[in-house]
């Protein structure tokens with residue numbers, strides 16, 4: 001059993017539920033019997049918080065889960081702990097982490113679409129879906145998800161890795177970028193790789209995907225083969241890029257946390 005995302009809460013809820021409560025995108029966690037968990041209580045007031053808004057998220061092992069947005073300046077109870085989700089990989093149970101990844105995006109959607117973006121009227125929740133509708137102009141706001149691609153470009157037995165603008169020196173990863181309106185994912189990969197390093201690619205194949213809620217991306221990973229061109233970095237998004245064989249890989253993303261790390265691990269296994 002794992003987390004099942006649902007929109008309509010059960011008619012009757014008796015007993016405690018799992019709370020995924022956020023303050024400033026950080027999750028409220030507590031340590032119980034030396035395990036990091038989220039509060040399991042009927043009401044967050046039991047642990048000293050008065051949420052601004054809450055939403056039903058679904059069921060985790062048949063227990064209802066709720067998200068909560070906590071006030072920014074509320075005083076914290078002494079033992080309360082908040083954590084960035086990226087630091088909870090391998091710490092929080094994976095099913096709970098999946099629910100938390102859903103929760104942070106639901107909280108952001110709930111907060112962002114209180115008013116219609118087109119006419120400013122307060123929105124109303126639409127039953128049966130995760131949607132807020134404007135009663136005045138009819139605009140419907142679903143949670144926003146921004147598709148972003150990443151690609152492991154392979155040339156013979158080497159992988160193309162780049163040191164991006166925001167990376168520490170010596171940290172390399174696969175190329176990535178957001179899809180533009182009107183673009184297929186394959187076109188997005190060809191464009192991003194060409195723009196960032198001047199390389200043409202072919203044989204693009206799906207690898208896997210990962211919700212990346214910082215704030216609302218869906219990472220969609222591919223492999224691709226080198227077709228032509230010499231590495232020419234744009235100097236803006238990418239500081240440097242190079243081809244690396246499997247036995248000389250640089251410092252790179254952790255595959256337990258991100259699918260970019262899993263792509264590079266896949267290459268290492270295939271080409272060692």
Ligand SMILES: [Zn+2]
Nearest residue numbers: 116119134137
């Ligand atoms: Zn409106």
